[in-house]
Amino acid sequence: MSRKKTPKSKGASVPAASALAAANGPRLACPRTAHPGPDAPPNGPPQANRPSLGGGSDLYDVAFKVMLVGDSGVGKTCLLVRFKDGAFLAGTFISTVGIDFRNKVLDVDGVKVKLQIWDTAGQERFRSVTHAYYRDAHALLLLYDVTSKSSFDNIQAWLTEIQEYAQHNAVLMLLGNKVDSAHEHVVKREDGEKLAKEYGLPFMETSAKTGLNVDLAFTAIAKELKQRSMKVPSEPRFRLHDYVKREGQGNSCCRP
Ligand SMILES: Nc1nc2c(ncn2[C@@H]2O[C@H](COP(=O)(O)OP(=O)(O)O)[C@@H](O)[C@H]2O)c(=O)[nH]1
Numbered sequence: 001m002s003r004k005k006t007p008k009s010k011g012a013s014v015p016a017a018s019a020l021a022a023a024n025g026p027r028l029a030c031p032r033t034a035h036p037g038p039d040a041p042p043n044g045p046p047q048a049n050r051p052s053l054g055g056g057s058d059l060y061d062v063a064f065k066v067m068l069v070g071d072s073g074v075g076k077t078c079l080l081v082r083f084k085d086g087a088f089l090a091g092t093f094i095s096t097v098g099i100d101f102r103n104k105v106l107d108v109d110g111v112k113v114k115l116q117i118w119d120t121a122g123q124e125r126f127r128s129v130t131h132a133y134y135r136d137a138h139a140l141l142l143l144y145d146v147t148s149k150s151s152f153d154n155i156q157a158w159l160t161e162i163q164e165y166a167q168h169n170a171v172l173m174l175l176g177n178k179v180d181s182a183h184e185h186v187v188k189r190e191d192g193e194k195l196a197k198e199y200g201l202p203f204m205e206t207s208a209k210t211g212l213n214v215d216l217a218f219t220a221i222a223k224e225l226k227q228r229s230m231k232v233p234s235e236p237r238f239r240l241h242d243y244v245k246r247e248g249q250g251n252s253c254c255r256p
C-alpha cells in the first residue's frame with residue numbers, strides 16, 4: 001500500500017508486454033478507451049511507497065494494487081472498462097497483451113482510496129509476465145465465465161498459482177462473470193458458491209455488460225483494504241463476506 005497525496009495517472013501498459021503484441025493475434029474483446037500515457041515504471045509495477053504515477057489531478061490517501069486473473073475471454077478487460085469508464089462495447093478487435101493497468105480513486109468513508117487495477121492476459125504464454133506481478137498485489141479478483149465450464153474448472157489452477165506467487169494475506173474474491181448472457185449458464189450459481197465456500201472466498205456473479213455487481217466488487221475490495229491499512233478504533237470492523245452477501249444483487253440470499 002502507498003499512502004501519499006499525489007496526482008493520479010490513468011494507467012499504462014508495461015513495455016515488456018508490448019513486445020509480446022506481435023505474438024498475440026486479434027480476438028474479440030471489449031474495446032478500451034484512449035490508451036494512457038507512458039507513466040508505468042520501466043522495470044515492473046510501481047513500488048508501494050513510491051509515488052511513481054503522474055498526470056491528472058485526483059489525489060488519494062491510500063493506494064492498492066488489484067489484479068484481475070482468470071482464463072482468456074472470461075471478461076477481465078470488460079470488467080475493468082465497465083468499472084473505470086462505465087461502458088461495455090462488444091466485438092472490437094483489441095486484446096489484452098501481457099499486462100496493463102488502470103487507476104480509479106474511490107471515496108471510502110471519506111478516505112480517497114486509489115485502486116491500481118492490473119488486467120492480465122490469461123494466455124499460457126503470458127503467465128511468466130503475470131507471475132512477476134502477483135507478489136505486489138494487495139487483492140486479486142479471480143474470474144470465470146458462467147457460460148464456460150472450462151474457465152470454472154481452471155479456477156483451482158489459478159488458485160494454486162495465487163498461492164504460489166501472491167502474498168499470503170492478499171484479499172481474494174471469486175467472480176462468475178457474464179451472468180447476463182443468453183447462452184446456457186453451464187456453471188450454476190450454486191457451483192460458484194460451493195467452490196467459494198471451499199476456499200473461504202467471497203463470491204458474486206457479475207456482468208460487465210449490464211454492470212451488475214461490478215462497482216460493488218471493487219468497492220468491497222477497497223473497503224477491506226482501507227480498513228486493514230487504517231485501523232480506526234471507533235470504526236466497526238468491515239466484514240467483506242457479509243458485505244458482499246448483503247449488497248450483491250441477484251444473490252440467492254436476496255431472491256424472493
Ligand atoms: N454477455 C457478456 N459478454 C461479456 C461480458 N464480459 C465480457 N464479455 C465478452 O466476452 C469476450 C471477452 O471479454 P474480455 O474482457 O476481452 O475477456 P478477457 O480475455 O478476460 O479480458 C468479449 O467478446 C466481451 O464482449 C459480460 O459480462 N457479458
Ligand SMILES: [Mg+2]
Binds near residue numbers: 029095
Ligand atoms: Mg483481456
